[in-house]
Amino acid sequence: MKKTLLLFCGLLLLLLAGCSVTTREVAPDEKVIYDEGYHFSDKKAIVADMAKSLLTKHPLVRSTDRPVLIVYGIANRTSEHISTSAITDDIRQALLESGRVRMVNETQRKNIERETSYQYGGSVAAETRILKARQVGARYMLSGTLRSIKKDQPRQFRLTKKTLMYYSLNLELTDIQTGLIEWADSTEVIREASKPFIGW
Numbered sequence: 001m002k003k004t005l006l007l008f009c010g011l012l013l014l015l016l017a018g019c020s021v022t023t024r025e026v027a028p029d030e031k032v033i034y035d036e037g038y039h040f041s042d043k044k045a046i047v048a049d050m051a052k053s054l055l056t057k058h059p060l061v062r063s064t065d066r067p068v069l070i071v072y073g074i075a076n077r078t079s080e081h082i083s084t085s086a087i088t089d090d091i092r093q094a095l096l097e098s099g100r101v102r103m104v105n106e107t108q109r110k111n112i113e114r115e116t117s118y119q120y121g122g123s124v125a126a127e128t129r130i131l132k133a134r135q136v137g138a139r140y141m142l143s144g145t146l147r148s149i150k151k152d153q154p155r156q157f158r159l160t161k162k163t164l165m166y167y168s169l170n171l172e173l174t175d176i177q178t179g180l181i182e183w184a185d186s187t188e189v190i191r192e193a194s195k196p197f198i199g200w
Contacts, residue, residue: 042189043087046169049187051094054173059140059182060100069095069173070104070138078148078167087146087169104138140182144171160194 054060060067071092074084095101105112112135119129146169153162166188173183 042167043090045189046087046187047090047094050169050171050185051091051098053185054091054095054142054171054183055098055100057183057185059173059175063100066100066102067140068102068104068136068138069140069142070106070176072106072141072143074144074146074169074171076146078146079150080148082146084146088142091142091171102136104136138176141174141176142171143174144169163193165189165191165193 071088074088076082076084092103096103116130116132118124120132146167148168149166151164151166167190168186168188170186171184172181174180175182
C-alpha cells in the first residue's frame with residue numbers, strides 16, 4: 001500500500017511540475033518558432049527585404065528630391081488574423097530612416113483637419129495659425145497583398161503529420177499622377193511543421 005501511495009504521489013508531482021508555467025524574455029532579433037504559422041520574426045525579414053528592394057530599385061534609387069509617398073495598406077488575404085499595419089508601419093519607418101523619401105501621414109488626416117478647424121475657430125492667435133492649403137501631395141502610393149497557402153500531408157499511416165505553410169507579400173508602388181505601377185516586388189516565407197498524432 002505504501003509503495004502504491006508513493007508511486008501515486010511521485011506521478012502526481014511529476015504531472016504538476018510538467019504543468020507549471022515558465023516565462024523568459026526573448027530578444028527582438030531572436031527567431032522563436034512554435035508552429036508553421038506566421039511569427040513576429042517573419043515580419044522583420046519581410047520588412048528588411050521590401051525596404052531594401054524599394055530603396056535600391058527604380059524609381060527611388062534615382063530620385064534626388066526625396067519623393068513623397070503615402071501608404072494605403074496591405075490587404076490580408078490569409079486565413080489568419082495578421083496585423084498588416086504592423087508591416088506597413090515598419091516599412092514606413094525603414095524608408096524614413098533612409099532619408100531618401102518623405103511620407104504623408106494618412107492615418108492622422110482627420111486629426112489634422114480637426115486641429116486646423118480648431119486653429120481657425122477663433123481661439124488661436126492669427127500669427128500662430130498654420131496656413132491652409134499647404135499640405136504636400138503624395139507622388140507615389142504604396143500598397144500590397146499578403147497571401148497564404150496551407151498544404152497538409154496526405155492521409156497515410158505514420159506517427160507524425162506534416163504541414164507546409166507558404167506566405168507571400170506582394171507590394172507595388174504606383175505613380176499617382178499617371179496611375180502606372182513603377183515598382184513591384186514580392187517576398188516569401190515557407191515553413192514546414194511536423195506534429196505527432198498523439199501529444200498535447
